[in-house]
Amino acid sequence: MSRETARPNIVLIVCDQLRGDCLGAAGHPDVKTPYLDTLAAEGALFENAYSACPSCIPARAALLTGRSQEHHGRVGYQDGIDWRYDHYLAEELGNAGYQTACVGKMHVHPPRLACGFQTLKLHDGYIGHYRHADTPYWQNQAVSDDYMRDMRDRLGASFDVNGSGVENNSWIAHPWIYEERYHPTNWVVDESIRFLETRDRTRPFFLTASFVRPHPPFDAPQSYFDGYYDRDLRAPACGDWDDTAATERDGMVLDSVHGCRDAELRRQAMAGYYACITHVDHQIGRLVTALENDGTYADTVVVFTSDHGEMLFDHSLFRKVLPYEGSAHIPLIVRAGKRVMAGRGAEAVPAGGRRVRGVVELRDIMPTLLDFAGAPVPDTVDGVSLAAAALGTGAVGRPYLHGEHARDREQSNHYIVTRNDKYIWFSQSGREQYFRLDEDPREEHDAIRDPACAERIALLRSLLAEELAGRREGFVESGSLVAGRPVSPYLG
Template identity: 60%
Template sequence: MKQKKPNILFIMTDQLRGDCLGIAGHPDVKTPYLDTLAAKGVLFSNAYSACPSCIPARAALHTGMLPEHHRRVGYQDGIAWRYEHTLAGELSRAGYYTQCVGKMHVHPLRNYLGFHNVELHDGYLHYARYGSVPYRESQHVADDYYYWLKEQKGISADPMESGLDCNSWVARPFPYEEKYHPTNWVTDRSIDFLRRRDPDQPFFLMASYLRPHPPFDAPAYYFDLYKDKKLTPPYVGDWEDTKLLKERGRIFDSLTGPEDEELIRQAQIGYYACITHLDHQIGRLLMALTEHELQNDTMIFFTADHGEELCDHHHFRKSLPYQGSIHIPLIISGNPELTGFAPHSVCDEVTELCDIMPTLLDIAGADIPDRVDGKSLLAFADGEGREYLHGEHSYGELSNHYIVTKKDKFCWFSTSGTEHYFVLEEDPHELHDRIEDPACRERIAYLRNCLIRELTGRPEGFTDGTSLIAGREYPVYLAEK
C-alpha cells in the first residue's frame, strides 16, 4: 500500500548550542551523522529559542505559540499543561500514529499531550523527586528509563551515583556500560518502535534526547576523543566584568562557569563528549530507517530546546539572551519536493521553535490552528521569513528580553535596565558591546522601539509606549487573559 503522507522523525535534543555542529563550523566538536543529515537537507543558521529553558521552550514546540501566548515566560515546574491544541494531538487527528521516546518535561509527568504513547525519561527533575508530589508523580514511579535501569542493573532508580548533578559543570564518564546510558536507551526504544509500527499508517516519532544537558557523563570512549585535544577557550567580551563569577565561580551548580581554568576545560570535554555520543546514537537511528526501508518515506527534523553558555561571558546553563543560550541547531532533511529546499542548502531566515508545529502540519497536509504564532518553514524557501524575533526570560536579577535579526541583536535586562547591542554579522561571539557606539545609535533606537512595541499592553508594565521601564515584577507564568 502506497502511503499518501510522509512519516516524520523528529529528533529533539536538550541544551545543544547552535554552533556545536561540525557543519556549522565548530572548531572542536565532531558530529558526522548530523553533518550528513544537514548535507542531505537544509540547515537553518538563524534558529532561536524565544524563551531559552526547558519548560517554556518545549511549550513553544508543542503549541506553536510564542511565550506571551503559551504564558510560560520562565522556568517553573508543577504548572499543569492545558492547551487547546498540541503538535502530537493535531498530527494524531491527521491520521498519524504518534510516539514520543525520552524527555517531555510537562506536568503531570505522564501527560501525553496528544501522543498515542510515551516512553518517558525526563532526566533528573528535583521537583518530581522530593517534596509533596503524589506517589504517581514521583520520577521513581513515572520515569520509564529509571524503571528499566533498575530491572537491568538491579540498582536503585538513580543514575546519579557518579556524583554529578543535573545542572553542574562537573564532568566524568558514565559509570556503567555504554548500553545502559540514557542516550542509548532513547535510540534503542526508538528503533524498537520502528519494528512495532503499523506499516500501513504514517508515524510521527519524537526521539527526545536529554543530552548534552548535564550531567556531562558520556561513556569514556567519547571523553577520550577530546581529553588530549587543544580546545578553543570560551568567548569573553571586552564589555563584561567578573563580579558574578567571583561570587559564584566556586559553586558547582551555578549561574556561572567555574573560575578554575582546568575545570572549564573539563566542562568543555564533558559537553563535547556528550554531543559526539549523541551524534553516534542518532547515526544508529538513521541507519535503522534504512534497514526498515523507510529512508525515502520519512521527513527528518533535528533541533534543540535551547543552548548552553558553557562559560562564554563567564556564564553557565541557559536563560540568558546571549548566543550560547538562545541560538539552536535546526535541520530538515528529506524529500526536497516537500520542503522546497535543495540538498546541502542553508537558510538564514530568523526561525524559532514555534515554527516547528506549523511546518510539520504543513507537511502532513493538516490544518494549522488559528492560535499558532509560528510560520511554516516551507514558506521560508521563498524568502517569506520574519524581520526579527522577540525573546524573553524571567530570571530574577538577570531577567531579560531581546530582539534578534539576521545581522544584529538588542538586549534589555528588565530588572537593572542594562542594555547591550551586538552586530552579529561582524561579531558572532558577542565580544564587543556597541550600545554606546554613536554610529549605531539610529539602529539601536529602531530595535529598542521594536521591543517597546512587543511589550506594549503586557501586564508587567515594561513600557509606557515610548520607553522601557526597568524594575517591574516579572512572573515566570503569565495569567490567562
C-alpha cells in the same frame, strides 16, 4: 510514504541544551558530529534559529504548541504548573491519521501528560520537583519514568543515574560508570527503534526522539571523553563587557550562572559537554540506519533541534536563560527524503546542503511538520511553516524575533534579534546591550555606546517596546521601556 496516504513519515529529534554552533556543519573547530553533518548536507541548516525563552519548560511549550511565549504563557522556568492547551503538535498529527510516539524527555506537567502522543516512553532526566518527598506518588520519577524502571529491572534497585557523582545543572564532568548500552542516550534510540519495528504499517508515523543530553550531567561513556579530554579546545568567548568579578565571587557554586573560576574544571566541563554531543550524534546515526533498514528513509522528513543552548563559559557564564548566542541560539536541520522532495517538486539540494539565513524559532516546527503532513494548522499557532525554505521553494520572512526570560534576579531579560544584530534589555536593572552579529558572532564587543549604532539601537528598542506594550507587568509607559517591574515565570 505510506501507500494508503502518500504522506511522509516524520521524525523529530530534540536535544536538551545543545548550542547552535556545536555542529561540524556550523563550523565548530572542535565538536565532531558526522551524522548530523550528513543530515545538514542532505537538507537545510537554518543558521539563525533561536529559542525565544531559553529554558526547558517554555521552550518545549513553544515546540509542542506552536505558540509564542506571550501566548503559551511561560516566560520563565517553573515546574508544577499544569499544561492546558487546545492544540498540540502530536494531537494534530494524530487527528490527521498519523501514529504518534515520543521517546525520552517531555518535561510537561503532570509528567505523564501525553500531549497527543499515542505512545509515550518517558525519561525526563533529573528534575528535583519530581523527586521531593511531598510529590504525589504517581508523579514521582521513581514511578513515572520508564527509563528508571527499565534500569532497575536490568541492574537492580541500586541503580543510580547520578552514580558517577556529577550534578544535573553543574559543570562537573565524569564518564558514565555503567555499560554504555545502559546510558539514557542509548535507551532513547533503543526504544525509538523498537517503535519503528512494531508500528502500524498502514499509517504514516510521527516519532519524537528526545534526548536529555548534552544537558548536564556531563557523563558520556569513557570512549567519548577520550576524544576530547586531552585536546586543546577553543577558548570560550571573552568580551569587553564580561563580569569577571562575578565569576571570582560565585565561580565555585555548582549552579551559578557566573561560570567556574577554575580553569582546569572549565576545560574538563567543555570536554564532557562535547563528549555528550558526539555520543548523541552517534546514536542518531543508529536511528538513521534503522530508518534505512526499515525502508522508510526516503519517505521521511527528519528534523533536528534543541530546546535551548548552553553558555559553556562564554563571557564567564554558564547554563541557559540568558539572551546571548550560547544560550538562545539553537541548531535546526530539516532533511526531507528523496521521495518527499519529489512529491513536493523541490529543487535538488546543493552540494553541502542548503543554508537558510532567515530568523526562525521553535514555534515554527509545529506548522512546518503539519505542512509536510498536509494537515491544517490551528489558528492558535503563531509560528510559520519552514517547509518551503527547507526545500528551496520559498523563503523565511520574519524580520526579527522577540525573546525573553523572567527570573527573580538580575538576569531577567528581553531581546530583539535579527539576522544581523541583537538588542538586549535587562528588565530589572534597565541595562542595555547591542551586538553586531554579522561582524561579531561571538558577541565580544558591546556596541551599545557606539555613536554609529545609535539610530539602529533606537529602532530595535522601539520594536521591543511595541512587543511589550500592554503586557501585565507594565514594561512600557508612554511608549518607553520601564525597568524594575515585578516579573513572573508564568503569565497564566
